[in-house]
Amino acid sequence: MHPTASKTLTKLHKSLEELMTEKQLLETRLLDESMLSEHLVALKWTPSLGHILHIKSRTLPDMTEGILSSAISVGSSKSTHSYHLPEWTKLGSRIEMARLAIRAEEQKVLQDIRKQVILNIHALRRNATVLDELDIAAGFAVLAKESGWVRPILNMSTEHKIVGGRHATVQRSLDDLGRTFVANDCWVGGEEGMWIITGPNMAGKSTFLRQNALISILAQTGSYVPADHAEIGIIDQIFSRVGSADDLYRSQSTFMVEMIETAYILKNATPRSFIIMDEVGRGTTVDDGFAIAGGVVRYLWEVCGCRVLFATHFHGLVELVEGWEKGEGKGRKRIGAYCTDLVEDEKGGWMFVHKLRKGVNKRSHAVKVARMAGLPQLALKTAEEILKTAEKFKRG
Secondary structure, rough: OHHHOOHHHHHHHHHHHHHHHHHHHHHHHHHHOOOHHHHHEEEEEEEEEEEEEEEEOOOOOOOOOOOHOOEEEEEOOEEEEEEEEEEHHHHHHHHHHHHHHHHHHHHHHHHHHHHHHHHHHHHHHHHHHHHHHHHHHHHHHHHHHHHHHOOOOOEEEOEEEEEEEOOOOHHHHHHHOOOOOOOEEEOOOOOEEEEEEEEEOOOHHHHHHHHHHHHHHHHHOOOEEEOOEEEEEEEEEEEOOOOOEEEEEEEHHHHHHHHHHHHHHHHHHOOOOEEEEEOOOOOOOOOHHHHHHHHHHHHHHHHOOOEEEEEOOOOOHHHHHHHHHHOOOOOOOOOEEEEEEEEOOOOOOEEEEEEEEEEOOOOOOHHHHHHHHHHOHHHHHHHHHHHHHHHHHHHH
């Protein structure tokens, strides 16, 4: 505890300092009389002997007429000698008493502090809440200035209009690697209430979903957002169905967990909600997965009527949606189709295009990603042959 915690504690520490000065003076006098080096003479305390004068020397110097005349030998060895020196015994006891008094006063101060905390607990909690808010606001301000974020416009519409939106953490990671994050626009909830997003693996679909959810959260917590412009209608709930994991404790497979989460979203979403769903239906067969994804999309469109970003590899969903819109889409917002891409050059090289464009991408380029991951050549060759056969079969 700091010596200035109380006036009494300050006085006690001052007394202890004076006693320690006396000890130093006594040690200096002993060194002068013994003619020994500084590291050979020490005033110590041991549990068995108490306060002692400890001398490291094979041959004891002639000190009988000096300070040792009143000392009592309490132990010796070939190279050390220990004495009870009356002056040190008294001084050492005073030092111990001073230290005990300091510890007692520290306990008293601590108890007083505890009482004050209890008496003022409600005010302290209110102040802590205010400080929390100030801390967050200051952090948001620094981050916004450093990263070039903008102030979002919040309104009572059900639109989500983002220009040049970015994923804050992914962008920071890419900056550290000397790479550039590709910003994307998103306008959902206006003429188009839902976006179905297709495209290759690793081309940024999941990042796009997450960044728009994060922008919405940041905006409604009072932060600036990573975008060039942002207009967001107030959101009552954000629902997310991304990633995959089983629940062994409850004996639920990956697909079962996915369905439980999806069911919860469909039952609880309102027209003012914002939903991101990533590859719903991937945990089962292609036909079953496609059917479930189609059912989920239609329910979100017809019943929930909220802002939805739906990433999928089932590009056939877009054709289904077009049929629904022609037959039963009157009075409902349209479903937009957008995609990421992959471009190849004449030499067989290729690169991902993370910029979204309007349309459908019917190729996922999974074999290319598998090659990037280091799958053995035989496995890749077999995969390519199977893929070519499947494509020929589809063409008839």
